[in-house]
Structures are given as structure tokens and as C-alpha cells.
Amino acid sequence: MTSIFRAHMGADFDRLHPEIQRRFSVGLESGEGCVGRGVMERIWHGGRFVKPFLRIGGTRNILVPREGKDVPFVIENMPYLDSFGRETVTFVRTFRLPGGPHRFDATMVHSPERDCVLDYLGTHQHLASDLHMSAEPDGSLLIRSGEHRFREGPVDVRVPGLIGGDAVLRESFDEATGRFRVRVRVVNRHFGPLFGYEGTFTTEYVDVRSHGVRRDLRPVREEARA
Template identity: 40%
Template sequence: MTRSIYEQALASQFDKLHPRIQERFGFSSKDQAASIGQGVMERIWFAKWAVLPLALGASRHIMFPQGGSHIPFTIENYAYQDKFGRETITWIRKFQFKRTIRHFDATMIYSEERRQIVDYLGNKQHLAVDLDITAASNGGIRIRSGDQRFYEGILQFTFPPQLTGIAEVMEWYDDELEKFRISVHVSNPMFGSVFHYEGSFEAQLISLNHIPLDAMPLRQEKRE
């Protein structure tokens, strides 16, 4: 039986999640389903000193140097097995600013070797990030990034901590609002806050027969 990558990572903690969070994070490729959501980011903020690295990341759908308030966005999570046979979940996020749509994409796998989830940021899977995932006291899911590795052709290396962005992610279900809430904060050990957004959204599981081509990464990386 194929379990979701989050069930594998959380083990017994998965039962502590809110039922709606379990639904959003509990499906796998065998279910032939996707979680499709839309909502509003109440605030998106970035550090002005980080414009250049964020602009470079934006070219590969990794964050972006743009901020604002009340920004509509969509989120698409598809489950499938990649060409290496690994259970995979997509994170396709689109932020609809007045004059442009910004993307923040990722694909996550559960690494048996590392015994944790590995997050490939961007649309070419050249940046692999270890994720520590726990159940929060409010029934939400908490994610904190760890070691980050760069893969491009024969080139591969682990970033020193001073050059990384540490991500703190919290997603939970608000029973009063009847919506999911999300908060993402990225910081650097030396320079402080880099990027932050928070908002709310509605999401539903839908059935599907195939994964849309534009939801797949342009390149799949075997190295974890």
C-alpha cells in the first residue's frame, strides 16, 4: 500500500493533524487525486537587500522580489511517481499581481536514504532541501528546512549555512473561517529575514486521470 510522503515522514504524528490537514497531506499517487486551492495572501514581503538573489531564483520559479497585500493566489498539489519510481508531490503556487503572475514551485519526495522529505525547489530540481516536519499543537503541520544541496550537471555541493535561506512553514485549518491558513518565513543566519508571506485559502481534493504537463518539473534530479 502506497502511503503519502507526509504519512511516512510524520509516522504516528500524522494522527495528531486536523482532519482537513490529514486530507490535504494524506493522498498519494494511488489515489489519482489532486488538492486544488485558491485564496488570498494578506501580505507578501521581501528584503530589499535580497533583490538580486530573489530575481535569480524567480527565473526558476523559486520565490521572487515582489511584495504587496491582498494578492490572489492558487495552489496545486499533484501526487505521482517520478521517472525514478519515487512518490512525489508537486507544489505549484501562482501569485497574481496586477501586472504579472509570480511562480513558486517545488516537488517533494520521501527519501528512504535520508529518512526524511527532500524538497526540490524550482522547476528544474537543481536545489534539494532537507525538511524537518512535525505536527503542531493546533493540528497544523510545521515544516523547517535544513541542509541545502545544489545539483547541476556534474556539479554538486552543499551550501554553507551562512549562504542558505532557512524556511519556517506553518499550515493549519481554521475551523472558524473554514479555510486553510499558511505562513511562510525565510531568513538567513547572518542577514535576517529574506522573504515572507501569509494568507488563507480554500482547497478541495479532486479526481484526475493524469498530471497536467505544466505541473511537472522541466528536469528530474535523481540525486537526493
């Protein structure tokens, strides 16, 4: 068994910077999880029409409903087997915003049938996005979103492009500072920029075989449909 990210990227994974490779090698085989701590230099929103959607999403830990600068944050990437027997990695981001912390939760699984990493968003995995990963010439990781789907009970519908957003994430490692840099930008093809953030962080690796994964990092509800 290899990490879900290496399984998706294949030989392209070896083109990543060694520190990026280690960070995205967290998994059941390595027995490691990763905790990143740093500062988001900027969290931004698009036009006014975006804010109601972000507030609604914020009730289920999807996206970030408030803007800010120099916001401390933690990201926790922990591997576990979900209730359907799939290797899963958490991407739980906690932003220390003025007025109180806010979480942006995601859990990821490898989907060979869709040829992607499947990103379930929020506490109840109501939104699922296809993620396609590749290595950039400088060793950074580029992630682009594909199709988005909404699932609740028997409902399973594709989110139309009119209201959906195309996400691009770049993560790199700066050898001069010893810090990772992340930049996320979500754009609607009709209305323009919706949401994003950028910042830097350092990491530590933890033994999940000995300590397990905290229950609060796992979603309240798990979605079987890939």
C-alpha cells in the same frame, strides 16, 4: 503505499487536524490531488541585498521576486511517478501579482535515507532542501528546512549557511471560517529575515486517476540525487 507525508511523519501524522491530514494525504494511493485558492495577505522581502537573488531565482520559478498585499493565488498539489519511479507531489504556487502572474514551483519526494521529505525547488530542480515535518499541539503542521544543496551536472554542493536561508512553514485549519492558513518565513542566520508570505485559502480535491497531472506542473528537468 501511503502518502509521502504520512510515510515521513509516522504516528505524528495522526495528531494533525483532520482537514490537514486529508490535504497531506494526496498521493497515488488516495488518487487525489488538491487545488487551493485564496489570498496572500502579505508577501514580503528582507533587505535590499535580497532582491537580486530573488530576481535570479524568479527566472526558474524559485521564490517570489516581488512584494505585494492581498494577492490572489492558487496552489496545486498533484501526485505522480517521476522518471525515476519515485512518488512525487507538486507544490506549484501561482501568485496573481500586479504586472502579471508569477509561479513558485516545488516537487517533493520522501527520502527514507535522509529521514525527511526532499523538496526540489524550481523548474529544473537545481536546489534541494531537506524538510522535517511535525504536528503542533493545536493540530497544525510545522515544517522546518534542513540542509540545502545545489546540483547542476556533476556539481553537488551544500549551500553554506552564510548565503542560505532557514525556512519555517506553519499550516493550520480554522474551523470558524473553513479556511486553511499558511505562513512562511525564511531567515538567514547572519543577515536576518529574507522572504516570506502569509494568507488563507480553501481547497477542492480532484481525481488524478481519471484526469492525470498536467505536464506544465512537472519540472523541465528531474534530479535523481536524493
